[in-house]
Amino acid sequence: MRVLFFINNVSKTRHFDSVIEMLVERGHTVVLAxxxxxxxxxxxxxxxxxxxxxxxxxxxxxxxxxxxxxVNRVDRWQNLAPAIRQARDYLRFFDERYAKAEKLERRSATNAPKGWLRFMKDHPWLSKRWRLVSSLLALVEHAIPSEKLFDLFLVYERPDIVLVTPLVDYGSYQTDYVKSAHRMGIPVVFAPFSWDNLTNRGLIRVTPDRVLVWNDIQKQETTDLHDVPAERVVVTGAPRFDEFFAMRPSGDRELFCRRVGLDPSRPYLLYLCSSEFVAPREVEFVSKWITYLREAKDPAVHGCGVLVRPHPAHLKQWKGIDLSSFSNVALWHEKETMNADQGLYDSLHYSSAVVGLNTSAMIEAGILDRPVLTLVLDEFAEGQQGTLHFHYLRAANGGLLHEATSLSEHAAQVSEVLEGRLSGEQRRRFVERFVRPRGWSEPVTPIMVGEIEKAAKLSKRPQRPALWHLAVRMCLRLGLRAYRLFA
Known part of the structure; x- marks a missing residue:
């Protein structure tokens, strides 16, 4: 079997390395495009x-x-196709489920056509009828033909199946490869890149034959937010965590603590930093947080160690930062990878608890059964409550977070952690449901590989344009000519 895997850039393979390698182990060739x-x-x-x-x-x-x-169309639709997609991506954030997601709406606006934003501003009633407008744009999307250049690329590569990720970037060109796969009669599978992609970015604009999701939450997102039929969505789990499940500590705790600069005789908290979108000025907050811990009346809280791990994609703000003025506090300086990182594993394994705002590393903390604490504060509301995926982590929704709305409440939770008084039963249930829904001890990689092999056997004929597609294309061409003539 020849698998053609479309990725935006080669770094996007990191969440699917084990899947790619197992496909090859089973005799298949994987072509990364x-x-x-x-x-x-x-x-x-x-x-x-x-x-x-x-x-x-x-x-x-x-x-x-x-x-x-x-990655770019060269036909007569080269300008209209991406503009239509970006406009629809912007409209999705008018959904009432995004009522508090102002930052997500602003980010989508920066990727939307400027003329579309002006049109929306001049016609405010459109925001109330956004579903109707989005449906009309979807009809236009379906009427736009596949790009012959992309069709020829598939002919040249001769794949038995097409995989694609992340697909939902704003106005993504990958939509055209889904469209071309349908046109050529090749099964096409979409695997979301991460836990937040289905809610934080654009739409699935052309429905693939299969969507392989982490869990039932993502399945509901796929059907409710992206209008994908439920029978096309398969829950596999998240293969990116398989290697992390299998990891073990690289040494003993005393050596690790001395290596990073912590007192090995004291427990320590691991602070996991978030992305720039969630916390653009996290350095200030971390300093304030450590200061409060050091001023705590509880001697256990006052004296516990703190290890701060910057987010690998947000290192710039930590350049030149020195935390040596705080006793028993260390800043992680060693090189790290985005997932299955030994340093992260060791940092979590030897910690007493994890503190953070909104980051996927909280899931790794749950895998290692570490209590996960967070502060829900107004200054980070847009990166926490203002995203849909943060709510999946909340205890009220079956998540693993222990929340505090003030530093004093948080310090009391830290005290409970250090005394071993926070239960871990819900953490394990969350991790199993979220990343290994087919069983805690069941690696996800062979499950996803099996679903890909099964999808490759789907009986599928090349799709021909419907008659109404041709009528819509003619109207669009006439409309565009008139616009250029009178604009």
């Missing part, structure tokens, strides 16, 4: 490159290949 990088050639990530060398040395028939793919 990514956008051309400016000023440098595409290359496989080091771990996949080493795996590929091993496959070749062992004489396996499968391979991991890498190719650049076209």
């Amino acid at each position: 990514a956008a051309r990088q400016r000023n440098r050639p595409l290359s496989l990530p080091k771990n996949l490159l080493l795996a590929n060398h091993d496959f070749i040395a062992r004489g396996l028939p499968g391979r991991i290949e890498l190719t650049t793919c076209p």
Whole structure:
């Protein structure tokens, strides 16, 4: 089987490395198709490159290949198609479920066509009829034909199945590859890149044959927010955590603490930083938080260690920051990877609890059964309550968070943690439901690989345009000509 896997850039493979490698182990060839990088050639990530060398040395028939793919239409629809998609992506945030998601709406507005934003502003009634407008734009999307250049790319690559991620970036060109796969009669599967992609970004504009999601929550997001039929959505779990489940500490606690600069005789809290979108000025907050702990009356809280781990994609704000004025506090400086990081595993394993605002590393904390504390404060409301995925972590929704709305309440929770008085039963239930819904001890990678192999066997004919598609295209072409003539 030849698998053509569309990714925006090669770094997007990191959540699917184990899936790619197992597909090759089973004799399939996986071709990674990514956008051309400016000023440098595409290359496989080091771990996949080493795996590929091993496959070749062992004489396996499968391979991991890498190719650049076209990302821009060159036909008469090259301007209209992305504009239609960006406009629909913007409209989705008028849904009442996004009533508190002002920051998400602002971010989508920066990616929407400027003329569309002006049109919405001049006609405020459209925001109340957003569903109708979005439905009309969806009809236009379905009427726009596949791009022949992309069709030819599929003909050249000869895939048995097409995979795609992340797909839901604003106005994503990957929609055209889903459309081309349908046009050529090739099964197409979408695997969301991360836990928040289905709620925080754009839409699934053309429905794939299968969508492989982490859990029942994502399945509901896919059907309710993206109008994908439930029978096309399969719950597999999250393969990106399989390697983390299998990891073990790299050494003992005393050596680890001395290495990072903490007192090994005292328990420590691990502060996991968030992305820039969630917390653009987190350094100030962390300093304020540590100061409050050091002024606590409880000697256990006052003297506990603190290890701060910056978010790997938000390191710039920590450049030059020195926390040495605080006793028994350390800032993680070692190189880290985005997932399955040994340093993160060790940091979590030896900690007494985790503190953070809104980050996926809280899930890793749950895997290692560490209490997860957060402060729900007005200054971070847009990055916490203003996102849908944060609510999945909340205890009231079956999540693993212990919330506080003030530093004093938080300090009391820290005291409980250090005394071992916070139960962990709900943490395990959440992790199993969220990332391993088919069972705690069941790795997800073979499940997802099996679903991909099953999808490749779907009986599918090339899709031909409906008659109404041709009528809509003619109206669109006439409309665009009139606009250019009188604009």
